[in-house]
Amino acid sequence: RIVKKIHYLAPNMYCCGAGTAADTEMTTKMISSQLELLRMNTHSPSRVVTACTLLKRKLFQYQGQISAALVLGGCDVNGAHVYQIYPHGSTGKLPYTTMGSGSLAAMSVFEQGWREDMPENEALELVRRSILAGVFNDLGSGSNCDTCVIRMDGTVSYNRGDVTPNPVQPLRDAIRHSSKLSISAGTTAVLSTKNQRFAVTLADVDVVEA
Numbered sequence: 758r759i760v761k762k763i764h765y766l767a768p769n770m771y772c773c774g775a776g777t778a779a780d781t782e783m784t785t786k787m788i789s790s791q792l793e794l795l796r797m798n799t800h801s802p803s804r805v806v807t808a809c810t811l812l813k814r815k816l817f818q819y820q821g822q823i824s825a826a827l828v829l830g831g832c833d834v835n836g837a838h839v840y841q842i843y844p845h846g847s848t849g850k851l852p853y854t855t856m857g858s859g860s861l862a863a864m865s866v867f868e869q870g871w872r873e874d875m876p877e878n879e880a881l882e883l884v885r886r887s888i889l890a891g892v893f894n895d896l897g898s899g900s901n902c903d904t905c906v907i908r909m910d911g912t913v914s915y916n917r918g919d920v921t922p923n924p925v926q927p928l929r930d931a932i933r934h935s936s937k938l939s940i941s942a943g944t945t946a947v948l949s950t951k952n953q954r955f956a957v958t959l960a961d962v963d964v965v966e967a
Contacts, residue, residue, distance in 0.1 A: 770831025859891025
C-alpha cells in the first residue's frame with residue numbers, strides 16, 4: 758500500500774497509476790523506454806499526446822487485462838496537458854481528473870475547489886486535499902500522498918511522501934495490550950535439557966558433481 762504512485766515517463770511528463778501496482782509500474786516503464794528511443798530518433802522532446810497514444814494502444818491491445826488506470830500529465834510545446842487513461846484504452850483530455858477506487862472522493866474536492874489559472878501553491882494544496890479525501894474515504898487507496906509539479910520552464914518538483922496522513926508510531930504507542938497476552942519466560946515447564954555436540958570433518962562429507 759505504500760508504493761510509488763507517480764511514475765516517470767519523460768523529463769517533461771509523469772504518470773499517476775491506480776490499479777495493480779505491478780501493471781502500472783511495468784506499463785509506464787515500457788512506454789518510457791519507447792519515448793526515450795523516439796527522442797533519440799527525432800532529436801526533439803516528447804509530446805504528451807504521443808505518450809497518451811502509446812499508453813492507450815498498449816492497454817487496448819490487452820482489452821483491460823492490464824489493470825492500469827492512469828492519469829498522465831506534462832508540458833510540451835503546446836502547453837500543459839492532463840489525460841485520463843482507462844484500463845481498456847479509452848482516454849479523455851480534461852482540466853483535472855481522478856482515477857482509482859478513491860476517485861469519487863477526490864473528484865468531489867476538485868469540483869468544489871478548482872478554478873481556472875490557480876496559483877501553483879493553491880493548486881498543490883488542492884491536490885493534497887483531494888488525495889487525502891481518497892485515502893480517508895476509501896480502503897483501497899493506500900496511505901501515502903505523493904505530489905509532482907511539472908512547469909513550462911522544464912523544472913519538476915517531485916515530492917515522495919509529501920503528506921503523512923497517519924503517523925504510525927503514536928498510534929502504536931497508544932495501544933495497551935492486556936498482560937494476559939504477554940507470556941513471560943518460565944510459563945511453560947521444562948522437564949529436561951540435553952545438549953550434545955557433533956563434530957564433522959571433511960572425511961565425513963561426500964562430494965558429488967552435478
